[in-house]
Amino acid sequence: MTDLVGLARTDELKISEGSPLGEFQALHHEHDYTLSPEFGAIPAGLRGTLYRNGAGRWESGGSPVGHLFDGDGMVCMFVFDGQTVRFRNRYVRTRNYVAGNRSHGPAGRGFGTMRGDGGIRANAFRRPVADFANTGVFLHAGKLLALFEIAKPHSLDPDTLCTNGIYDYAGRLRGLGAFSAHPKVDRRTGELFNFGFTMWPRPGYNVYRVDPAGKLRTLTRLPVFPPLLNHDFALTDRFLVFVIDPIVISPTGILPVLAGLKPMHDAIRFQAPLGTEIVLVPRDGGPIRRIRTDALLHFHVANAYDDGSDTVIEIVRYTDDFDSVWAAFRGAFKQLRLNPVFGGPLTRLRITKTGRVVREDLNDRRLEFPQIDSRFCGRRHRYSYATGIAEVTRLVLHRRPSDACGVTGAHSAASTVGAVVNPAGITTFDHRTGSQSTYAVPGYGSVCEPTFVPRTPDAPEGDGWLITVEYLRAENRSRLVVLDAKSPERGPCYIGGFRHPLPIGLHGMFTPRVASPH
Ligand SMILES: [Fe+2]
Numbered sequence: 001m002t003d004l005v006g007l008a009r010t011d012e013l014k015i016s017e018g019s020p021l022g023e024f025q026a027l028h029h030e031h032d033y034t035l036s037p038e039f040g041a042i043p044a045g046l047r048g049t050l051y052r053n054g055a056g057r058w059e060s061g062g063s064p065v066g067h068l069f070d071g072d073g074m075v076c077m078f079v080f081d082g083q084t085v086r087f088r089n090r091y092v093r094t095r096n097y098v099a100g101n102r103s104h105g106p107a108g109r110g111f112g113t114m115r116g117d118g119g120i121r122a123n124a125f126r127r128p129v130a131d132f133a134n135t136g137v138f139l140h141a142g143k144l145l146a147l148f149e150i151a152k153p154h155s156l157d158p159d160t161l162c163t164n165g166i167y168d169y170a171g172r173l174r175g176l177g178a179f180s181a182h183p184k185v186d187r188r189t190g191e192l193f194n195f196g197f198t199m200w201p202r203p204g205y206n207v208y209r210v211d212p213a214g215k216l217r218t219l220t221r222l223p224v225f226p227p228l229l230n231h232d233f234a235l236t237d238r239f240l241v242f243v244i245d246p247i248v249i250s251p252t253g254i255l256p257v258l259a260g261l262k263p264m265h266d267a268i269r270f271q272a273p274l275g276t277e278i279v280l281v282p283r284d285g286g287p288i289r290r291i292r293t294d295a296l297l298h299f300h301v302a303n304a305y306d307d308g309s310d311t312v313i314e315i316v317r318y319t320d321d322f323d324s325v326w327a328a329f330r331g332a333f334k335q336l337r338l339n340p341v342f343g344g345p346l347t348r349l350r351i352t353k354t355g356r357v358v359r360e361d362l363n364d365r366r367l368e369f370p371q372i373d374s375r376f377c378g379r380r381h382r383y384s385y386a387t388g389i390a391e392v393t394r395l396v397l398h399r400r401p402s403d404a405c406g407v408t409g410a411h412s413a414a415s416t417v418g419a420v421v422n423p424a425g426i427t428t429f430d431h432r433t434g435s436q437s438t439y440a441v442p443g444y445g446s447v448c449e450p451t452f453v454p455r456t457p458d459a460p461e462g463d464g465w466l467i468t469v470e471y472l473r474a475e476n477r478s479r480l481v482v483l484d485a486k487s488p489e490r491g492p493c494y495i496g497g498f499r500h501p502l503p504i505g506l507h508g509m510f511t512p513r514v515a516s517p518h
Contacts (some may be wrong), residue, residue: 017338023446023471023478023504024334026057027074027089032517035078035085035480035496042080042494043465043482045455048512049158050078050467052448053137053146054505056091058334060100060107067112067265068333072097073134073146073154074503075161078467078480079515085480085496088517090161092133092146092154108132112265112330124260136181136507140192141214143167145179149231150197152177159516169216174198174206181507182301183210184235187375193235193283195222195242203227203249207240207281220281222288226251229268234304234313235378240281241304241313243349246274246295247322265330270297270322278351280311293349293357297322302346302370305380309353314384316370317347317361336392343368343389346429362429363436365422366391369449369507373461373485382432383462385450385485390424392444426450426468426488439481439488443474446504452485453510462486465493467510469502478502 055071058064065071072091079086091097099107105116108130109123116122131151138145145153145167155167168177178196185192190212195205204223210216222242224230227249234241253267272295280289297318304313318325320341328341343366350358367386376382424447425440441447447470454464466483478501482494 017336018332019336021334021336021446022473022476022501024058025501025503026059027500027503028057029500030088030090031499032088033086033499035087035498037494038479038497039495040482040493042083042085043455044082046080046453046465046482047082047514048080048453048510049515050080050451050453050508050510051137051139051144051158052076052078052451052469052505052508053092053134054448054503054507055132055134056089056503060096060113061103061105061116063105065106065110065113066263066331067110068329069134070106070110070113070132071134071503072100073132073148074505075137075146075156076502076505076508077161077515077517079517081514086517087480087498088161089502090156090163092156093163094131094133094154096130096132109263112263114260114263120260122260125258126260128254128257128264134506136183138183138192138509139511139513140183140185140210141212143214147179147181147183149180150176150178153179158513159518161517169210169214172216172218173208174218175200178206179208180231180233182232184233184377185374186235186378193219193240195230195233195240197229199227205230205242209283219283220288222279222281226271226274231299232301234301235283236304236306236311237378238280238283238306239304239311240283241301241311242277242279242281243296243298243301243313243315244277244279245297246271246276247297248274265326268326270295270326278313278349278357280351289355291351291355291357293359296347297325298344298347300368300370302384302386303372303377303381305378307350307380311351312380313349313351314362314370315347315349316367316386317344318342319344319366338392340366340389340391342366343387346370346384346386362431363427365427367427371450371452373452373454373464374509375454376461381461382430383485384429384431385452385466386427386429387447387449387468388422388425388427388438388440390441390444390446391422424470426466426483428462428466428485428488430462437487437489439483439491441470441472443472445470445472447471447481448504449507450483451508451510457512469505471501471504476501 056074175198
């Protein structure tokens with residue numbers, strides 16, 4: 001419901017369509033300090049390191065970049081040592097980051113960004129999308145990798161976050177060397193699974209398995225034609241599960257991109273008649289199953305599991321049309337939209353033995369960044385966690401701060417303020433009971449992906465905490481928030497304050513290893 005009480009508390013806040021979003025402020029400095037305790041206490045037993053990645057500056061060579069995906073990757077580290085939370089951020093020293101510090105205009109091309117002055121000479125036959133290393137970060141077999149789905153990973157020092165260099169698993173990554181940003185680990189075997197987009201010799205995905213010692217081998221090659229973009233996948237005991245929406249790299253649209261006339265964004269089309277293809281790749285060899293269903297739009301997967309002869313996968317299903325979503329990623333992505341197009345309901349897809357796909361929406365909220373207790377990756381999970389996207393569906397004319405309540409429809413010397421119909425938040429879904437519990441970010445704030453941390457290594461599923469970072473719009477600052485994972489509606493059990501707004505970022509992971517940021 002409309003949070004008019006919350007708005008009354010944030011009278012200085014003036015937001016309207018097109019207002020700049022503070023969670024997209026650039027953070028140029030690299031920090032290393034202890035968060036200021038603001039509320040509660042760090043829970044006993046919460047020890048380890050949270051790593052997160054995401055764009056930290058949406059500019060290069062002194063010029064803004066033109067797409068949500070085009071910022072240089074900044075990895076953040078939150079070290080829980082039992083007493084304090086130490087924060088450190090470091091930019092990944094990609095070629096693009098380094099070149100952008102001395103170039104005039106963007107150093108590399110991006111999804112919505114042209115290089116240099118934007119002219120054909122600066123862009124023709126250049127790599128269509130530079131390596132931004134900005135999407136995920138993952139620690140496996142002692143390697144901390146910054147991930148970007150159309151480039152090789154960058155290896156980072158897990159204690160200092162210094163960039164060691166490009167990492168290609170001893171030359172075993174194929175083609176472009178792409179290694180996607182959402183690897184999955186089977187906690188029982190210690191194996192990591194991932195895929196990488198390739199165009200050579202034919203479009204498709206290389207499917208990889210990395211053993212616990214860090215040795216990579218190619219499981220199979222999954223041809224996909226026409227070339228389709230895919231961001232995430234899931235793992236079960238038997239399969240790697242791909243839900244491949246018809247997001248096509250247009251063969252005709254790519255020509256002006258290669259010629260340096262347009263950015264990659266313009267070559268991407270949604271071809272609904274192709275439908276969505278669900279692909280089951282056996283983990284241990286055997287024939288690949290491919291099942292077509294009606295066209296879906298999604299980016300992220302919560303989990304998948306085998307259920308008898310069925311396979312079940314849970315995604316966040318976007319409810320807006322692709323063109324609206326894709327357009328929102330470009331240009332004005334740092335500005336407020338009163339009607340956001342990001343996210344959608346948690347949706348369960350059941351693939352039967354006969355190839356039927358049964359779809360069930362599990363809620364009616366606009367969610368993104370689905371997560372689970374990662375110890376249950378590939379097994380039937382009881383709890384899902386997700387970020388709720390703030391929805392502002394109408395404007396309220398709000399009186400000046402001296403007036404306590406604000407009156408809808410008042411026109412005298414009023415500020416235009418958005419009415420938060422659904423505030424941003426973190427939601428826990430209990431699939432067994434069907435219940436939900438939500439922590440709502442104060443005012444018209446926003447919040448990033450939650451990361452689940454178990455109370456102990458062998459605690460029951462869901463017994464632990466959710467760690468996230470929220471941005472308080474009225475105060476223009478960020479806070480680390482720790483929630484009880486089973487009841488986030490009870491509010492934070494610990495809040496730690498940053499000295500600056502923190503860019504909202506994308507994905508992260510927690511390890512019980514306590515980093516030593518010397
Ligand atoms: Fe992602």
